[in-house]
Amino acid sequence: MSKVAVIYFSGYGHTKKVAEFVADGANAQLIAIDENGDIKDTNWDALNNADAIIFGAPTYMGSYPWQFKKFVDATSKVWFTMGWKDKVFGGFTNSGSLNGDKQVTLISMQTLASQHGGIWVSLGLPPANKLESTRQDINNLGGSVGVLVQSPTDADESAIPSGDLETARLYGERVADVAKRLK
Secondary structure, three states, X not given: OOOEEEEEOXXXXXXXXXXXXXXXXXXXXXXXXXXXXXXXXXXXXXXXXXXXXXXXXXXXXXXXXXHHHHHHHHOHHHHOOOOOOOOEEEEEEXXXXXXXXXXXXXXXXXXXXXXXXXXXXOOOOOOOOOOOOXXXXXXXXXXXXXXXXXXXXXXXXXXXXXXXXXXHHHHHHHHHHHHHHXX
């Protein structure tokens, strides 16, 4: 069994719901970044002791929000000692539109993992790209770098398509499995 931490920021509750599905799949500890972009000192210990870290944030205006960026910048203290080198990483994001430039957010997370000398885990699921495919299918948005989720802006988190949530759960399993094999 590997120790996995899911660290996320959620502005409206949608990302929190996705984080819960990722954490369920990975049997992971959930760590929320608060509205000021901060986490508790004990959460830093959990991240440092984890075999894998999965990042999560909504995509606002083509990138993650400032609260997540504040966390990203705070990781430079760990970077100075290469404290997360060879740790397994993954990521997920959501936005209101089907595209919403979510890929940019995931690539930024992947770059953060690379800055730390980490090992990024891709989604590893084929896209649901057939004529008969629906939003209830796994990987219906066709991601590869990490989990892509569409959250309707005029509804709460209960409106997130089931295919997106199942994709998130399966991704959590994948990251935990890779971390276990590399441990």
